[in-house]
Amino acid sequence: MLKNIKYPAFKASINCSFRLMSSVPLTKNQKKIESSPLTDTFGRHHTYLRISLTERCNLRCQYCMPEEGVSLTDKSNLLTTDEILQIAGVFVKQGVTKIRLTGGEPTVRKDLVDIVGNLKKISGLEIVAMTTNGLTLTRQLVALQKAGLDILNISLDTLNAQKYEKITRRNGWKRALAGIDLALQLGYDPVKINCVLMKGLNDEELLDFVELTRDKNLDVRFIEYMPFSGNKWNKDKMVSYKEMVNKIKEAHRDFYPLKSIPNDTSKAWKVPGYKGQVGFITSMTEHFCGSCNRLRVTADGNLKVCLFGNTEISLRDAIRSNCSEEDLISLVGAAVQRKKKQHAGMLNLSQLENRPMILIDVLSSPDIFNVKDQSFKLTPSISAGLNFSYLFSVSGNTHITKRYYSTKPILSHVDVQGFGRCKGDVLSIAQISGILGAKKTSEIIPLCHNISLTKVNVTAALDVDNETVNIFSEIQCEGRTGVEMEALTAVSVAALTIYDMCKAVSKDITITDICLLSKSGGKSGDYEKEEIKLRDYDLRPITRLTPYVGSM
Ligand SMILES: Nc1nc2c(ncn2[C@@H]2O[C@H](COP(=O)(O)OP(=O)(O)OP(=O)(O)O)[C@@H](O)[C@H]2O)c(=O)[nH]1
Numbered sequence: 001m002l003k004n005i006k007y008p009a010f011k012a013s014i015n016c017s018f019r020l021m022s023s024v025p026l027t028k029n030q031k032k033i034e035s036s037p038l039t040d041t042f043g044r045h046h047t048y049l050r051i052s053l054t055e056r057c058n059l060r061c062q063y064c065m066p067e068e069g070v071s072l073t074d075k076s077n078l079l080t081t082d083e084i085l086q087i088a089g090v091f092v093k094q095g096v097t098k099i100r101l102t103g104g105e106p107t108v109r110k111d112l113v114d115i116v117g118n119l120k121k122i123s124g125l126e127i128v129a130m131t132t133n134g135l136t137l138t139r140q141l142v143a144l145q146k147a148g149l150d151i152l153n154i155s156l157d158t159l160n161a162q163k164y165e166k167i168t169r170r171n172g173w174k175r176a177l178a179g180i181d182l183a184l185q186l187g188y189d190p191v192k193i194n195c196v197l198m199k200g201l202n203d204e205e206l207l208d209f210v211e212l213t214r215d216k217n218l219d220v221r222f223i224e225y226m227p228f229s230g231n232k233w234n235k236d237k238m239v240s241y242k243e244m245v246n247k248i249k250e251a252h253r254d255f256y257p258l259k260s261i262p263n264d265t266s267k268a269w270k271v272p273g274y275k276g277q278v279g280f281i282t283s284m285t286e287h288f289c290g291s292c293n294r295l296r297v298t299a300d301g302n303l304k305v306c307l308f309g310n311t312e313i314s315l316r317d318a319i320r321s322n323c324s325e326e327d328l329i330s331l332v333g334a335a336v337q338r339k340k341k342q343h344a345g346m347l348n349l350s351q352l353e354n355r356p357m358i359l360i361d362v363l364s365s366p367d368i369f370n371v372k373d374q375s376f377k378l379t380p381s382i383s384a385g386l387n388f389s390y391l392f393s394v395s396g397n398t399h400i401t402k403r404y405y406s407t408k409p410i411l412s413h414v415d416v417q418g419f420g421r422c423k424g425d426v427l428s429i430a431q432i433s434g435i436l437g438a439k440k441t442s443e444i445i446p447l448c449h450n451i452s453l454t455k456v457n458v459t460a461a462l463d464v465d466n467e468t469v470n471i472f473s474e475i476q477c478e479g480r481t482g483v484e485m486e487a488l489t490a491v492s493v494a495a496l497t498i499y500d501m502c503k504a505v506s507k508d509i510t511i512t513d514i515c516l517l518s519k520s521g522g523k524s525g526d527y528e529k530e531e532i533k534l535r536d537y538d539l540r541p542i543t544r545l546t547p548y549v550g551s552m
């Protein structure tokens with residue numbers, strides 16, 4: 001009998017949950033999740049991808065974008081339909097099951113129906129959702145539903161036409177309401193309504209919004225007002241979760257919380273007997289970062305691992321450089337590994353410069369770095385690897401300052417004009433260029449053969465304590481030939497890229513100590529560099545590097 005009892009059940013039956021946790025062997029699926037590039041260092045597996053389709057919008061909501069608007073990215077730098085689908089496909093293969101289309105206003109993108117239809121063809125993708133202001137739904141929703149749109153969130157901050165105009169700086173209230181009605185008629189279940197509540201603007205409408213849930217299958221979600229550059233956030237304008245609940249309880253004594261759904265941004269509540277429900281998105285007063293499962297891709301193709309984080313890597317540039325799928329996944333994995341545990345906290349966030357929300361979901365702004373008034377010296381160091389590994393070090397002094405919306409950026413290649421508008425942190429860009437460098441070795445070093453590489457790993461990490469950037473590459477190929485030239489090229493190109501991106505700040509940067517650390521295979525046999533004290537340096541692979549932005 002005992003033989004047939006599954007291990008976890010047996011352990012559970014002796015009521016020893018601690019041991020159960022530590023001794024139950026991981027299932028295949030758990031192992032897959034643990035080793036997935038989409039699982040971060042805190043064990044959060046990311047299955048939800050938000051893709052921003054556009055930077056454009058037909059509204060100008062006060063809390064979302066500055067009154068003067070935002071400058072738009074050149075069309076050639078936005079993701080094309082094919083690129084969006086390619087990126088989506090890669091993420092789904094790695095475990096993403098839900099994609100939300102957002103923006104800007106996603107419905108202003110002409111190929112929206114096509115995108116939804118093609119996303120639905122990706123095997124493994126379970127849900128295609130969209131967040132919209134609803135203005136054009138009466139025109140588009142039937143086709144979108146036919147194409148397969150599963151879930152719809154509609155933003156509406158007021159039930160008053162004049163106030164709508166004040167909040168959104170545009171007309172459209174009636175059209176938004178008509179869009180909500182149509183969504184209900186078409187059977188979206190529930191239709192989620194996003195309402196950003198702000199003191200002195202629409203907070204008096206709290207109970208009116210709750211009343212909407214009486215007869216309609218709506219999930220009205222009140223969002224705590226979040227700070228972004230240009231939206232004049234002020235703690236006093238924010239209505240907190242607690243305040244909202246207390247106020248609703250005054251009118252509905254039985255207002256009660258529903259069971260929480262894993263990974264949900266929203267805390268669900270209900271007035272007994274009402275058809276719909278109420279939710280609270282408490283990003284400011286009770287963050288939900290612990291169960292975060294979301295990643296974002298901006299309209300211009302940057303991966304942003306956290307809404308409030310500033311590190312980005314350009315998937316667009318990687319794709320346009322014919323990066324292989326494997327390399328793309330490595331880049332994504334490296335970025336996910338750098339994701340922080342949680343956002344910086346309400347008051348800190350309000351001090352930080354951050355993009356307007358419209359540019360967070362789309363991120364078109366010219367700024368790149370979250371390197372704020374940091375001085376750091378770059379001095380010699382080393383890194384090492386398993387197979388073919390090379391080290392590189394940089395020395396000098398530099399001072400990098402963060403600039404948002406600067407017309408005269410401090411760092412070259414990361415501005416509107418520079419580097420094909422390449423955006424992303426320096427280290428990630430160096431990583432991409434190193435990978436590309438390895439692959440192009442035969443084109444630049446005379447008599448080097450074009451070798452088919454099976455693994456190209458390049459890591460670039462800022463060692464703040466030693467004021468150094470360490471670059472490391474690990475290359476493998478199948479066959480008899482050595483690939484040290486490829487690894488040396490990778491490190492050299494990555495180093496030059498960093499130099500190039502930082503030279504506007506300081507020219508006093510030295511690249512040193514590029515050398516082979518170890519090698520196996522090839523005609524000349526194995527090699528290990530002895531005199532280098534590897535333990536003096538941080539040799540952790542990129543997947544174990546501590547996030548560097550926070551320490552800058
Ligand atoms: N802190 C945090 N808040 C987020 C994130 N994504 C969305 N939100 C908040 O949730 C609000 C509504 O976002 P939606 O676009 O409707 O997406 P959603 O809440 O993920 O939608 P569901 O899939 O229905 O859960 C946004 O305005 C943000 O306030 C995130 O990654 N982090």
Ligand SMILES: C[S@@+](CC[C@H](N)C(=O)[O-])C[C@H]1O[C@@H](n2cnc3c(N)ncnc32)[C@H](O)[C@@H]1O
Nearest residue numbers: 063064103104105131132133155194225226357
């Ligand atoms: C940026 S919009 C993009 C999608 C679409 N244009 C819309 O408005 O639904 C996504 C969501 O972000 C919310 N949002 C924008 N700025 C915000 C802020 N400062 N605080 C909280 N939520 C915000 C909007 O209310 C909307 O529900």
Ligand code: SF4
Nearest residue numbers: 057059061064104133
């Ligand atoms: S919240 Fe949505 S509708 Fe309003 S300005 Fe931002 S992107 Fe446009």
Ligand code: SF4
Nearest residue numbers: 288289292306307343
């Ligand atoms: S703030 Fe960042 S970590 Fe927290 S829930 Fe949002 S995206 Fe996730």
